[in-house]
Structures are given as C-alpha cells and as structure tokens.
Amino acid sequence: MAKKPAERCGPRHVAIIMDGNGRWAQSRGRPRLFGHHAGARRVREIVSACPDLGVKYLTIFAFSTENWKRTQTEVAGLMSLFRRYIMKEMQDFVRENVRVRFIGDRPRLDAKLRALMDEAEAMTAHCDGTNLTIALNYGGRDEVARATKRLAQDVADGNLDPADVDEETLPKYLDTCVVPDPDLVIRTSGEARISNFLLWQSAYAEYEFIDTLWPDFTPEIFAEVLTSYGARDRRFGAVPV
Template identity: 80%
Template sequence: MAQDEASVSVRPGPRHVAIIMDGNGRWATMRGRPRLFGHHAGARRVREIVEACPDLGVKYLTIFGFSTENWKRTQIEVAGLMSLFRSYIRKEARALRDQNVRVRFIGDRPGLDHKLQALMDELEEMTAHCTGTNLTIALNYGGRDEVARATKRLAEDVAAGRLNPADIDVETLPKYLDTCVLPDPDLVIRTSGEARISNFLLWQSAYAEYDFVDTLWPDFSREVFGRAIESYSCRDRRFGGVKG
C-alpha cells in the first residue's frame, strides 16, 4: 500500500556520505574512447561533488578511488590511474585548501609508489588545519584488508600488554581502523547501476543506508547528488529497533 506523502517523515540529511564512484570505463566506451578517458572525466566530477557538500549539509565525504582488487586490471590502466592520482593531488591541492577542505587518505598506503605517498602526506599536512568539508579518499583500499590490518595491530597491543583481551568489545576494533577519526557513513551511494558494495567500508557501513543509482560517475552531477540526499532524508532509520 502506497504511503501517503504527508505521512513521510523528513529527517535531517546525512552527515557522512560515502560514494563508490563506478562507471568511468563504461562512460568512455560508450563514447568510443579508452577507459582512462573516463577516469579523467570522473576525476573532474569529484570537484563538483566536493563543492556541493556544504550546501547539502554533508560534513564528511568519503570516495572510493582505487581498491585492493583494482591491481588486477591491465598494467596500462593501473599505471594511468596512478598517474591520474598524482596529477589530481598536484592540481587540486591548493583549491582544496582554499575551500577549507580537510583531506585524508585511507587504505594500504605502503602498497603505493613512493612519489604518490609523498604527495598524499603533503596534501594531508597542507589541509590539516581546515575545518570545512572532510574529504577522505580511499586508495589501495579494501574493507577486508582494513579489518585484517586493524586486527593485526590490535593483536600486537594484546601481545605487548597494552590491551587486555577481556576489555575488547565492539567499540575496540574501530579504534584500529583507518577511519578511526571519522564517524560511520550515514549514506553509501554507488553509481552506474551496479548493486554491490565491492568490499567498501564493511565494518563502518553496518547500519548505513544504501542508494544504488543508474547514473555513471562522470555524469553524477550536483543535482543527482541532491536527489540522493533528499531521498535519504525521507527514510526511516531504526537501527534494528521498531517505532513506538
């Protein structure tokens, strides 16, 4: 039975939005261009979405740039993506700082090349004082890998006597995750029509709302983003409980 529009409870928008930016390759293929053409178009789209966050009430934005599984792609595509990441940081660093955007990176950083790591460190340091939008970029990131690395660090603390096993609970592991200083995402968006989470923020998204949109990432405009935020605001989040 359709719910009367007047009875829909409008709630505050999401504070933290995470996005799986999918569809760059297909977008390029549809235009008869190589996949890297689509990745460059997708990188340009990031700026528009970051700039839209303040007006939409989004304080934290986390984007999935490169997964631990993406190394399986062709050497040409991987090399092109690494070059794109370096270029993006160099081109956008000053604009991000001037827009008061704080940038963080999550993922297995030692698995990336040293030049890229140095640029990541520099951008984090450059924007550490910023108090506006918090942009987190996941590079060489996988949810299972993150949990495994966190568990290893937790086990090391137990072995060293810094942590009592009896004190470990569901609040303990998040302190060891890459996202330990971030709130959990309220809304996870995946573009391009695919309906899977692809090993992204597995622990953190336990109670996130999901929105799988058909739009390919290079076409994911401020307007599409706004509609996703509006849709979220009409959802009833119960976190396992019931009304009343």
C-alpha cells in the first residue's frame, strides 16, 4: 500500500516585522526613503511567493504607533508611499486572489489614505487566496487598549456579562479577530525585539530573528526560514509523550 504524503508542517500564518529599510539605504549612500521604496517592492515578491510556500495568512508591520516620532520628512514620505502602493498594487492583488485587510488605529491617518484602505478592502473582499494583513499605525498595546474599551462598553450596555469574560473573549474585540494567530513571527535586520507587534496574538508563536535587511529578504530566504520552522517541536506548554 502506498504511503500517504507527509502532512505539511509549515506555518499557516506568518507575521513579519520588516526592519532595516533605512540602514539598507544609508549603506548605499541614499536617503532612508529610498530604502522604504525598495522594501515596498520586496513586499510584493513575498506576497506572491506565499501560495507556493503554503502560507495562507501574511501579516506585515508597515508603520507603528511609535513611528510618528521619526522626522516629518520621513513620515510624510512614508504616508505618500502607502497611498501610491495601495493604488498601484490593488488590481494585481485582485488578479492574484489576495485579500487585503488593514489593522491599526485609523483616525490619525489622513482621509485620502483611509479612503484608499477602505477601497482596497472592499475590492479584495471576495478573494479567497492569500490573506494579506497590513499593520498601519499599529501598536500591540494600543490595540489591546482599544479592544478593552469596546469590551467595557458592551458590558456597560448590558450586551456582555462580566462573568462570561475570559481569555477567549478579548480576541473577539481585537483588530485581528477574523484571522488566526500567527504561527511564526520573523524580524529582519538583526534586531532581536518584538517592538509592540501582535502582543496578544503571538503568545505561542515561534520567533525567527535574522540578520538580513528587509530589502534583501528574498523569497528564497523566506523559504529557508519556513523550512527551519518545520523542524521545531511546538508543544504549547505540554511535554513530549
């Protein structure tokens, strides 16, 4: 009798902290925004690689709530880049069956960018291939605080009994309530910290910190990281039998 093929052990949901754009540009004598544009092009390649690598959900950290502390020139350049990226890529994402969602605190973003985000989500709502989540003006603590406020309001309105609140309740109020928790979180550029990214969702995620700067993170390197993940023994607090 023929053996059944081995079950795929790769991650279903990968989250990426895309770090190193500025250093990549500066090492080439170019302004930091040059690196951000190179990083945006790399996003396109990684998204396209996901189906062949078995990654159903991809979440990328594009702009944090702390990134507003950067220079006005860099922040303005990034906002312009986000607007152009959405306008340029959405038709291709529709053709490639990629569903796009955004997480983060939207009110601080400008009206035109928010409108483009809404349009991108609507345009790709029917897509059932790769699920791309873009974290924009996102912070893990901020997300939990906003979720807690919504939960508290439901309690105050009588829609939720405080006795029913447990660790399964809060995730329903998070920005990521419609996607599974990440199996693997990758950070590029050699920094080994999580930078306030998906704090609740990554409680049992595996982490991979790699030295490669984000603009140099190719689909081939992505595949190598996923292969490394497949060799890990994920026990979720249990012990081997």
